[in-house]
Amino acid sequence: MLDIKNLHVAVGGKEILKGLNLRVEAGQVHAIMGPNGSGKSTLSYVLAGRAGYDITEGSISYNGEDLVPLPPEERAAKGVFLAMQYPVEIPGVTTMMFLKSALNAQRRSRGEAEMDAIGVLKTVRKKAAALNVSEEMLKRALNVGFSGGEKKRLEILQMALFEPKLAILDETDSGLDIDALRLVAEGVNGLRSPERAMLVITHYQRLLDYIVPDRIHVLAKGRIVAEGGKELALELEAKGYEQIVKDAA
């Protein structure tokens, strides 16, 4: 589904990713772990197509298609979803209104019929209940005054709503208490499917107790320095990143 080869990315002229290789098959959940500043968010932004993240070398193929020339909104319509580390506030735009605009923009782009307000409302309500996203939250301006946990739950709600093919979760666990973490993990696990690939980015091993990955990659200084099964998370927890990075060198 996703095949990244020798990816070099520069931000503001500074190289952040330095030859990254990664393959994720449909149906799999991969975790990316790494210390702060190793380039995890950079990778997620590049996959989503954010402006200012320049690919200087390498390739990204998504379902056999070159992802690089596609603008972000087309990637979204083709099923690339990024749950952001820092979800953004948009004053005056109700959450419900935003969800409807996004859902219909994606549908239009895929040549599907738009959903009317009532259809969207019904669909959203069904999925919102499971994530403990209240009706009241949906009426508030997008992310404005939301707690950290509320913001992250809303990201997962959007993932459930858009039903992406490739979901990237950038530190969705950070800042969550244990109950919120469980809720989010349940949401994610509920979306595991043979047609869907997930890339779960995290700094801590904790999340992987709840979302058990098929494979773990350790990112340090812009490269994958170690890979393994789910047991790698425990090793990381025990030894710390520094040791793993050293071992790999």
Place this chain on the structure above:
Amino acid sequence: MSSAALETKETVAGLGEKYKYGFVTDIEMERAPKGLSEDTVRYISAKKGEPDWMLEWRLGAFRRWLSMKEPTWARVHYPAIDYQDAYYYAAPKNTPKKQSLDEVDPKLLETYKKLGIPLHEQMALAGVAVDAVFDSVSVATTFKEKLNEAGVIFCPISEAIRDYPDLVKKYLGTVVPVTDNFFATLNSAVFSDGTFVYVPKGVRCPMELSTYFRINASETGQFERTLIVADEGSFVSYLEGCTAPKRDENQLHAAVVELVALDNAEIKYSTVQNWYPGDENGLGGIYNFVTKRGDCRGARSKISWTQVETGSAITWKYPSCILRGDESVGEFYSIAIANNYQQADTGTKMIHLGKNTRSRIISKGISAGKAQNTYRGLVSVYGKAENARNFTQCDSLLIGGECGAHTVPYIESRNPSARIEHEATTSKIAEDQLFYCLQRGIGQEEAVALIVNGFCKEVLQQLPMEFAVEAQKLVGISLEGSVG
């Protein structure tokens, strides 16, 4: 949603072009000779079949105007206007009185269709009475009967001058005096038509009143005059929408609007102004130099201005309230969008004269491209205005790095009991907001429209429902191409 609202939405959605009102209707026009003199004023007055007192009023204004200077204090720049190089009267030829819409030139009706206000449909669906002003002459007035039943007068001002001279004499020029300012005085001399509304005591006007103004003939200034009087305990909501065709030359539009609210009366006046703004290089567009003022003459009266200003090359406009009656209330809700080379200098004046008067100002200015957008507002509390209150919220949003936003609040208080609050913010559409929208599949232009509409929400909420939908679309259309 009512079918009328759906109609508005579809009509707007169906028109893809950036400035979708930029067409010219090919109808033979009858014009006054070019230029401005006493003869021009007499010509206009004669064309209208006006009584002598009206002609004298106009001539007085004209003589006064000759001694006045064009104001230069606004933060707008334009080459000197040659007032002798324009026509001051233009009307479609052969317009004897129409008894029904069927008699109206089909080309005109087609024009209104393109504007998104099909009269037939509006009559059938919307319950909106439209007094359509095509250049200088009113060609179709609808819903007269229903309004008649309620005793509401809603007619072209030229008709009111003939049919209700006492009412017109009593109120015309009492809010915006003939001598008020250069453009208002010019208007007083040469105004060619406009709307008159009178709502009698205790009557709640049974429908939204609406006038669509449209400049069509080239090189013709439009000087319409609107007078709305709400008698004691009455209520009226009035909406004007404005569009003009694309032309390379600049055209002058100098309207005067006067509102009078007597004891316990309320007037809600909404404007969606979408005159041609000029092209991306600043060529052409309307000079919109307008004087709008409301007089809360009676106790506990209320006047509320809501404006969505997306068009015109230059906007110079300060809808104001004179809070004369005790406990009267004035409100000003404004969205002003300036893109490309547009210049907007707009705001309000709240003049507190009576006791316990209150005013509220919510201004949302959006600048994009190379545009300059100025909020200019005056809150003035006179000595006798015990316990006057004002709240002002003035927010600016910048799109891109080449535009400007300016806030010029003037505050004068001669009564220590006054409480005046002023809040102002300036922000940018953040890159991360845009990226967030894009990532969720919302394209660039839609994302900008969404964010800007969110920014303007408090003001959009003030518009009548049917028009709020259109205004939201307009906000998006007028900012197309402003990012990326």
